[in-house]
Amino acid sequence: MPSSDRRARQREQVRDRILSAARGLFARHGFEAVTLRKIAAEIDYVAGAIYVHFRDKEELIRTLCLADFDSVTKTVAPMAKIADPIERMRRMGRAYVSFALEHPNSYRLLFMQASPYDHDARALERRGDPRRDGYAFLKLAAQQAIEQGRMRREFADAELVAETFWAAVHGVASIEINFSGDAWVAWRPIRRRTEAMLDALLAGMCVEPAKRGRSK
Amino acid sequence: MPSSDRRARQREQVRDRILSAARGLFARHGFEAVTLRKIAAEIDYVAGAIYVHFRDKEELIRTLCLADFDSVTKTVAPMAKIADPIERMRRMGRAYVSFALEHPNSYRLLFMQASPYDHDARALERRGDPRRDGYAFLKLAAQQAIEQGRMRREFADAELVAETFWAAVHGVASIEINFSGDAWVAWRPIRRRTEAMLDALLAGMCVEPAKRGRSK
DNA sequence: TTCAGTCAGTGAACACTGTTCATTATCCGA
DNA sequence: TCGGATAATGAACAGTGTTCACTGACTGAA
Numbered sequence: 001m002p003s004s005d006r007r008a009r010q011r012e013q014v015r016d017r018i019l020s021a022a023r024g025l026f027a028r029h030g031f032e033a034v035t036l037r038k039i040a041a042e043i044d045y046v047a048g049a050i051y052v053h054f055r056d057k058e059e060l061i062r063t064l065c066l067a068d069f070d071s072v073t074k075t076v077a078p079m080a081k082i083a084d085p086i087e088r089m090r091r092m093g094r095a096y097v098s099f100a101l102e103h104p105n106s107y108r109l110l111f112m113q114a115s116p117y118d119h120d121a122r123a124l125e126r127r128g129d130p131r132r133d134g135y136a137f138l139k140l141a142a143q144q145a146i147e148q149g150r151m152r153r154e155f156a157d158a159e160l161v162a163e164t165f166w167a168a169v170h171g172v173a174s175i176e177i178n179f180s181g182d183a184w185v186a187w188r189p190i191r192r193r194t195e196a197m198l199d200a201l202l203a204g205m206c207v208e209p210a211k212r213g214r215s216k
Numbered sequence: 217m218p219s220s221d222r223r224a225r226q227r228e229q230v231r232d233r234i235l236s237a238a239r240g241l242f243a244r245h246g247f248e249a250v251t252l253r254k255i256a257a258e259i260d261y262v263a264g265a266i267y268v269h270f271r272d273k274e275e276l277i278r279t280l281c282l283a284d285f286d287s288v289t290k291t292v293a294p295m296a297k298i299a300d301p302i303e304r305m306r307r308m309g310r311a312y313v314s315f316a317l318e319h320p321n322s323y324r325l326l327f328m329q330a331s332p333y334d335h336d337a338r339a340l341e342r343r344g345d346p347r348r349d350g351y352a353f354l355k356l357a358a359q360q361a362i363e364q365g366r367m368r369r370e371f372a373d374a375e376l377v378a379e380t381f382w383a384a385v386h387g388v389a390s391i392e393i394n395f396s397g398d399a400w401v402a403w404r405p406i407r408r409r410t411e412a413m414l415d416a417l418l419a420g421m422c423v424e425p426a427k428r429g430r431s432k
Numbered sequence: 433t434t435c436a437g438t439c440a441g442t443g444a445a446c447a448c449t450g451t452t453c454a455t456t457a458t459c460c461g462a
Numbered sequence: 463t464c465g466g467a468t469a470a471t472g473a474a475c476a477g478t479g480t481t482c483a484c485t486g487a488c489t490g491a492a
Contacts, residue, residue, distance in 0.1 A: 007489075011440080036479065048481080049441050057479065112328060114394055127400055135401060154415065160404045164388075164412045171387025172380075178330055184343060185351060188376045196380045199370065204420030223460075227469080252450065264452080265470050273450065 015053045017043050023064055026105055031061055061109060066122055068106035072099045073126075073134045080137075085144040086206060090198050092138060093169045097194045100173035112174055138162045145206075155205045168201050169194075231269045233259050239280055242321050247277055277325060282338055284322035288315045289342075289350045296353075301360040302422060306414050308354060309385045313410045316389035328390055354378045361422075371421045384417050385410075 021042040025034040036047045036057055054060040075095050082088040100107040126133050142161040145151050155161050176190050187193075237258040241250040252263045252273055270276040291311050298304040316323040342349050358377040361367050371377050392406050403409075 007439090014440080035477080037477090046442055047479080048443075051480075052440055112390070112394070155412070157404070159402050160408065160412055163391075163401065163404060163409055164416060167387035167391050167409065167413060168384050168417075169387070170391060171383035171385070174328070174390060175379075175383050175386060178328070185379065186375050188373070188379060192376065193379055193383065196371070196376055197383060200380060200417050200420035201384075202420065204416035204418065223468090230469085251448080253448095262471055263450080264472075267451070268469055 011053075018045075018050060018053055018060070019064060022060055026061070026064065030105060031109060065106050065109050068099075068103050069110055069123070071103075072096070073137070075099060076134050076137055085141040085148065086150055086202060088141045089138065089145070089165060090202060092134075092141070093165070093198050094194060096134075096169045097173045097176075097190070100177060101190065104177045107173065107177060111170060112177070135162065135166065138165060150206055150208075152205060152207055161205065165201065168197050172197050227269075234261075234266060234269055234276070235280060238276055242277070242280065243319075246321060247325060281322050281325050284319050285326055285339070287319075288312070289353075291315060292350050292353055301357040301364065302366055302418060304357045305354065305361070305381060306418060308350075308357070309381070309414050310410060312350075312385045313389045313392075313406070316393060317406065320393045323389065323393060327386060328393070351378065351382065354381060366422055366424075368421060368423050377421065381417065384413050388413050 018039065022034070022039045025039060025042065036050055039060075040047045040050055050057075050060065054063070072095075075098075076092055079088050079091050079095070082091060100111075127136070139158055139162040142151075142165070143158040146156055146158055146161070151161065172190075172194050176193070179185065180187060180190070188196075234255065238250070238255045241255060241258065252266055255276075256263045256266055266273075266276065270279070288311075292308055295304050295307050295311070298307060316327075343352070355374055355378040358367075358381070359374040362372055362374055362377070367377065388406075388410050392409070395401065396403060396406070404412075
């Protein structure tokens with residue numbers, strides 16, 4: 001079976017070329033504007049050929065996003081070393097917003113439209129494991145903050161704290177992605193908006209005024 | 217010109233029937249799934265007829281959304297009577313989230329994708345007037361809170377405070393719309409999540425612990 | 433070496449989308 | 463009564479994602 005290996009390797013190589021071409025086009029023009037025919041043309045193929053490697057356009061997109069999703073988690077994972085859970089949450093918040101700004105298209109698909117994971121086994125198997133599931137990682141930090149008596153008594157539910165924290169940074173990130181170019185509001189720099197949110201939210205949750213993070 | 221009035225009235229009547237049929241279908245199935253042919257069929261017309269009354273599908277959708285947009289503002293406007301600016305912000309936050317849950321499709325289009333207002337004169341003329349522009353109304357409350365010495369010195373920029381506050385409630389609302397049905401997270405009731413966000417954020421911004429609002 | 437079978441890739445089709453346009457039918461003001 | 467404006471039609475168009483009978487090259491066994 002040496003040559004059947006070669007066959008499989010070639011197959012994967014084509015799959016990767018499709019993914020790579022798609023990623024480039026999607027990043028430049030967005031998911032909707034990029035057509036399967038254009039992706040295929042980019043690597044001198046025909047639209048139908050994509051269906052040999054992916055069930056449909058959605059699976060192609062999901063595959064790309066899942067990779068980005070993992071890259072968020074990888075960015076966040078090293079923060080496990082930060083002992084102070086509050087500071088850890090603050091850093092996670094910053095990293096989360098940064099990710100959103102660096103991969104706006106992925107972020108849009110992952111977090112700004114109806115959940116695409118429900119039927120994706122690859123995503124579901126990551127769930128709950130703090131090393132592979134960013135949300136679980138955040139919840140763990142909240143849990144530790146509560147156990148260490150750092151949180152006010154109203155914020156004794158780690159799940160609720162994590163949900164609220166996520167909503168806050170998601171709000172900052174998604175508004176930046178959609179409206180940063182909009183003249184309606186005199187937007188302050190995204191960096192300052194992120195810090196203001198983290199400062200206010202953590203100060204409001206913690207018993208003692210949390211040390212304000214210096215905006216790097 | 218009595219009968220040319222009738223002509224105009226009839227024209228507007230058809231326009232309204234289109235809008236009404238479209239609103240119903242959009243609310244049930246979302247903007248993308250509803251096709252111009254289905255809207256037209258609903259009132260025994262043909263797709264092309266819609267173009268007599270609207271430039272294209274986008275203008276039809278924007279017209280519907282603008283009406284909803286005004287209804288947010290109308291819901292919020294009576295709150296001008298609330299003397300305490302902090303309490304006013306809290307109430308506005310609640311009303312904002314409620315609006316999002318009652319009109320998820322409009323909310324999606326208004327606030328969860330790239331800004332559709334930039335070239336809409338009808339929207340631009342409302343800008344800055346606190347009675348017609350919800351954001352200006354929020355900023356005014358922030359401004360008053362600052363002037364009354366209720367905010368910590370870090371939060372002396374009304375624009376930044378308003379932007380942060382909006383981001384927070386938008387985060388709560390948009391996550392609810394997209395992920396409330398998702399099993400990944402053990403979601404607490406939306407009411408509690410809204411209150412937790414308002415409590416934490418306002419407590420973190422104000423000098424003295426703001427009176428916690430009792431949820432409704 | 434030969435030969436059957438697997439299977440990646442093709443190109444033409446399909447159903448559907450938003451949009452356009454010549455043509456019709458209707459009503460209005462003169 | 464007539465002539466012009468115009469709302470509505472239905473067929474068409476270009477483009478979408480997707481399917482499928484077909485080709486042609488490579489593989490593994492005889």
